Every structure is written in C-alpha cells, then in structure tokens.
Amino acid sequence: MMAQIVYFKEWLIVFYKKHVDVVLPVLKLVFAFFTMCMFQGMFPYNMVINKPGIFLVLSAAQAFLPISVLYYMISILIMINLWKVSMDIFLGFVIFSIICSLAFVRVDRKHAVILIVTAVMFYLKLEYLLPVLLGMIVGFGAILPAAAGVVVYFLSVYMTDVSTLLTTSSSSSFGMGLQRIVNLMLIDKKLLVFLITFSLIIFITTLLCHLFYERAWLFAIFIGHIAMILLLLFGRLIFELDYKIWRLFLEMILGIGCCYIYRFFRGIGDVSRIEKASFEDDEYFYYVKAVPKIKVTQKDRNVTDIKSGENEDDILFDDITEETDLFDGNREEAEKE
Template identity: 30%
Template sequence: MMSLLVFKERLKEFYAKFDIYITPVIKFVYSYLAFWLMNRNIGFMAKLTNPLVPLVLALACSFLPYSAISFLAAAFMLAHLWAVSFEVTLVMAVFVLVVALLYYGFHPGDSCLLILTPIFFVLKIPYAIPLIVGLSGGMISVIPVGCGIFIYYTLLYVKQNAGVLTNEISADMMQRFSQIVKSLFGNKLMLVLIAAFAAAIIVVFILKNMSFDYSWIIAIVAGTIAQLVVIFIGDITMDVSVPVSELIIGVVVSLILSGIYTFFVFAVDYSRTEYVQFEDDDYYYYVKAVPKMTVSTPDVKVQKINARKLQRPQR
C-alpha cells in the first residue's frame, strides 16, 4: 500500500508540473479514439475513412474544449450517417440539437459523456460509466449518459441495417422514416440499459455523499447491484437478453476500474477518523473529519563520485 501511495503522490506531482502538456495529449487520445471507432464501425463516407482525417481532427481537438470536441464528433457522425440514410441523419440531427439546447445550454460540463459512453460500450465495459459518473458527477449526469446510450444503439442499428437503409426503392420516405423512429426508440435493450444506468448513478451519488465509513466502496457495490437488478427485471418483464459472460466480465472490469478511480480520488484513512463539535451564535456544528491517505515522496539524492579522485598516485 505504501508503494501505491508513493506512486500516487509522484503522479500528482508529475501532472501538476506538466499539465499544460498532458491535457492536450489526453484530449488527442480521447478525440482520436472517437473518430477512429466511428470510421471502423460506421465508415460509410469514403472521404472520412482516410487515416489522416481522424489524426488531423484529433490534433485540432487537442487545443479545444470538450464541448467543441463533442460538436466536431457529432458533425463527423452525421456525415457518415448521411452517406447511408437521410432519415437516420435527420433523426440524429434533431436529437443532438434538442440535447444541445435543452441540456448543454445550461450544464455544459458533461459533454464528454456523450462520447465516452459509446466508447465504453465498444470496449465492452459500459457498466463502469454509471459507477464513475455517480462518484464524480451528480444525478443530472443521467441525461448525458442516457443520450450516449441512445447514440451507441443508433450507430449499431445503422451498422446492422446499412443494406436496407440504402435501398431507397423498398419503401417511400415517410414509411422508412416511421420504421426508423420505431426501431430506434423501441429498442427494449437500450431502454433497459438507460434505466439500469440511471438507477446506478442515483444510488452511487446518494451513498457516496453519506458520512458512514467506506461510503465510496459501498456505493460502488450498491450501484453494481442496482444495475444487475434492473437488467434482470428487464430480462423477465421485457424479454431482454444480455450475454451472461459479457455481463460478468464487464461488471468485474467495471468494479476494478471504479476501485482504481476511488484510490486516486478518495483514498482516506477511516482508522483515524475524528469527530469535532463547535458552535457559534446561531448553530451547533458536528463535524466528522476523515484524514486523507497521503505520504511524502522520498527525496532520493544521488551523489556522483569522481573516479579520478580514487586513483592512487603511482610510485
């Protein structure tokens, strides 16, 4: 444990010293991964599938705020959808516009969740999103996470039905539009996962703000249980099936990632908890103080010995 705490402190010092360089690198990796995954899964516009396009866009995003990165990613996604179906593009464009106006107009801090949520789904570890969001955000973060789930399943629908969507002779525009809307918003698995993630975020957020010991660890476990309960209820009532092996592996990896996040953000020593009571003219205050687990990094000094001084004089 001591070596991990030393590593944590060194990592914090390194980031504080070089954050002006680290932040653009993080944005570059985040952006490039989003553009590359879209090219790999819905790369229907040939001009955008050139490997240089995601690279150039990611380099530009390195110096932009996350809200601007989300805007470029949405435009990139709509361009690929346009090459497949006008109807799907219109539905997604209206959805993005409504979300931008009704939510991000007054709460822009969670825009990265629109991209991170589909990425975690592609990486087969989506169950980590509600746990980490519940620990770091608020209950209102349910909205961008739910929107990210909708975006993922929309792209998955386009990928699986690209041949049908590009066949304009099969039906008229209104019929295709109606079928697309029904397929997108009637996806039972998507609705169950939105409910499961929302329940997990709310449970984790409520429990981690309570004052009992090990609240963050208990919140992670309870949030995982909340996800599984909602998924099992959806399996029974809505006949939604989730691969058991994929679910177990995803949950285990999500628990590990959440534990790592807790260690780096909220590592405290409950054995040295103190309770303080004081008052002023209007109130009595009862304070529970839990010290953080911190150590000072060892200051290693290397002394160089000049080999010439060790040479004995020749007789």
C-alpha cells in the same frame, strides 16, 4: 508495497501538475483520434471521410480547443455518414444533436465527454463499467448525457438494418428511414432496460456517495454494482433479452476495480485518525467529523562522503608540518633581530 503505490500516486499527481501544459494536449489528441475512429466504425457509410489522416489533423486541432468542441466534431462526422444513407435520418439527428447541446453540453463541458464515452464503451462491449463510475465521478448530472450516449449507440445498430432496407427497397419515400428508426426504438426492450438501469444506478450511486459516513463510497461501489446486476437480470428474464450473463459478472468485477482505482487517486480516508469537533452560533450547533486522506511523503536522503583514515592522517600531517615550518621561520627572524 502499499507505501510504494502511494509514492507512485503522489509522484504521478506532481508530474501531471508540473507538466500539465504538455500532458493535457497529448491526452486530448489521443482521446479525440481514438473516439473519431470508433464513431466512424459505428457509422461506416461515407468512405470519403474514412481516412485516418483527416482524423489526425482534427485531433491535433482539438488538443488546443475545449473538450466540448469534440462533441460537435463527432456530431458532424455522424451527420456526414447519415447524409449518405438518408436525408430524413440526417435531419432527425441534427435535431437530436441540437437538443443535447442545449440540454446539457452547454451547461457543463464534461457532459459532452460522458455522451461520447458511453457510446464508445457500448461499441467496445464494456458498457457495464460505466454506471457506478459515473455516479461516483459526476453525480446526478450524468444521467441525461449517459442516456443520450445509449441512444446514439443503438442508432448505429439500427442503421445497419435501415441502410439495408433503403438500399434494397424499390419505392423509398422521404421519412421512411426515420420512421423505421423510431419504430425500432419503441419496440426495442433492450434499449428500454439499459436506459432505466443506467439512470437508476447513477442515481443510487450518487445518493450513497453523499451519505454522511466515511466509508459511504465503499457501500456505493458494491450496492451499485449489485443493483445493476439485479436490474439487468430482471430485465433479461421479463423481456427475454440476449445479453450474456458471464460478461455481466466479469465486467462487474472489472468495474469494481475501476472504482477502487478512481477512489485511490482521489484519496482514501484514514479512518484511524478521525477527528471530531463541535461549535455553535446563535441558532445552531455544529458537529464536524474530519477524516484525513492517506498521504505518504518520501523522505529526502542526505548522503555525506567520509574520506578514508589514510587521507585524514595525511591531511593532518601536512597541517602539522606547515605549522612547524611557520614556527621555525618566525624563531629565526627573532634571533636575527
């Protein structure tokens, strides 16, 4: 069973590399369309732009553009929806988007994906799957974009209250909506707990993954998830938060499975074939431990067709007959001469 899974992994990797020019644009199109629909669901205030056809056209364009362009598309989508509610909140989000772009989106394109995925996973109630996985895949660089994604999601939650307030208020002045958003962020202990937990878990997981030990990734998975549960339970106890315990443990199990799947496709070391080497130069001694990755190549099968015995006898008989006829013909010619 394990060999078949490894065969499938190798086949999938080869298939992706062979057809990357087709597979990658399709994946980018599906991802862009899905995330745009999710963000429109998080900020559903402008019905003019709430049309799947518009999202599909933009996603088709995104399929052939760098992934960081999707960050700017989604930012504009959120701005259009915020414009419908409050001008001051719109301006505040413009400043936030510019800061994020200068701080980490321009540094690495995958940081834009982290921000987007973090906000979407919170919206889908699957946020506990992320911290350990981000620490394993990205490392320390995932802390800032993940924190920005948490803030974007909580902004969508606060906007429900602010839009109701601005709609029912008879005397709404400029800056009232943004002030309300800032006040909610400052007093929301749940936001604080998630920001601290995500940052610490990404930091701890990254440190454990970089230990000089062949099974460091295994310790990172379990210790990272256990630490996340302890931090969230501690925050729930101290601040009397309302997130559900059963969902936390269920997503922890799912998160461990996701980490194992990622590590399997990246390559698991065969610790039974560890090789050690040492060498030196004028200043240092070097000791190297090499752990080969588990790889299984499927054997090529050569099939040889073997004809039946009757056919072989017929062929052999025909050959003998031809040779006999040739010999008789040569003998007759010799007698005539």
